[in-house]
Amino acid sequence: MASRRDKTPSRGVSLRETLISAGLETHLADMLDEMPHRVVQVEPRRPFREQGVKRDEVMFVRSGILSKFKTDSSGRRQIVALRFSGEGILPRDGLAEYGIQAIVRSEIMVGRAEDFDPLVLAHPELQRFFWRLIQRNEAIGYEWLVNCGRRDSTARVAHLLCETAVRMNVDTQHMTNPFTQQQIADITGQTSVNVNRVFADMERQGLIKRKGREIQFSDWAEIARVGSFQPSYLAV
Amino acid sequence: MASRRDKTPSRGVSLRETLISAGLETHLADMLDEMPHRVVQVEPRRPFREQGVKRDEVMFVRSGILSKFKTDSSGRRQIVALRFSGEGILPRDGLAEYGIQAIVRSEIMVGRAEDFDPLVLAHPELQRFFWRLIQRNEAIGYEWLVNCGRRDSTARVAHLLCETAVRMNVDTQHMTNPFTQQQIADITGQTSVNVNRVFADMERQGLIKRKGREIQFSDWAEIARVGSFQPSYLAV
DNA sequence: CGGTTGTTTGAACTGATTCAATCTGTGTGG
């Protein structure tokens, strides 16, 4: 499962580097990097962007993890997408249908849609690049739907752990789990109580070892099998 | 809930009309309509496009409904997206992560990616148009995730019915339900047995009346409340 | 008429939720 990209983006690495390692040509990465923007620190589990407000910004994650979430009328929260280091949230016409919060302390580059949109319109390669990213995000969303709709709770958690390991570019032996159990519940459509039980089960079955947030995958192939995880959908 | 678009696209209406009523400028709709393509009839619940093959086609639904689906390793099927009349499925680089089947007998316009992509690259307005459609599909996908992850079975079915009514441009009193109960189960992540019980419940509670596939919404506001349905996410 | 597809119903079962309490680790201010 060794990734094609060897450079694991570390804290505060430049956006430019990250975009290049995601497959963007150098001069286009430069262009985005030089776009007027500001860099903000986002604290985890604090309000950052609320649902229903104008979303005329581009964001790129320089380090950390962002989540898009929706809140049902009965107040239950569902995380609908994640953005890892090097990934972005594109501007949307009209009001945002989702809020944004950080999963862990994150460093975000925020630009204006009015600066971003013309760049994309003017450069077909840029357009193709974001087109592919959108398709990847679509594929991930579909996989999440299968996860929530068709897999049991153990498989859901196992699948999320596998996806996270691949998207964070960590090796398949060991990962620092970035999520609280509540966040895993909000992603996989469960309760935190049950997530806790699933973790205990998985450890009892020898699928993983835990020490705090550190997770050792004892047998990657087996955990991938349990979670029905087939990483092809993550290819760009 | 009367829609902004008054023309309900009927069987075999031209793609051009449908795209125009979806907000595309006339000359651009003409351009797409004149793109080399063939029109195929697709029978419901028969294999049409399988998962894992090249998806170098554009498709537009002229009439009927298409579904994108995935099959979990344990064989359980999840429908991950629907495309109603006038909506499309854009080409994807690489292999498709989902299969395609029709929900009801449908008439599909199929073009080649190599004809479609240059058109989009050459016409910024076309690009903006599809960009907005993609964002709408994204918003629908997020809503489906909330549906599967956070709502109980009654709310899931109610929400799907509401969304379907709006996307089919039917009035909010009456609709011919296009789905089998098995399909509703595959969309909402349940079993067909339970969907059946939910329908019976909803009828017993006076939310709907049924005669075969015909559904009367006795009280639209109430069924929308039950399904936590707020249609803003469907706006283009 | 027989075949097929979809709907309906019952009974038993189970996976996950709910509620509530407890425990653990970490950071803060005195």
Place this chain on the structure above:
DNA sequence: CCACACAGATTGAATCAGTTCAAACAACCG
């Protein structure tokens, strides 16, 4: 350094929503 607060993790018991399996029923069609 200790006391305290706070967020997150863990556990148990009771409950329930939804599944599973199986069978019957209805509608449609060639």
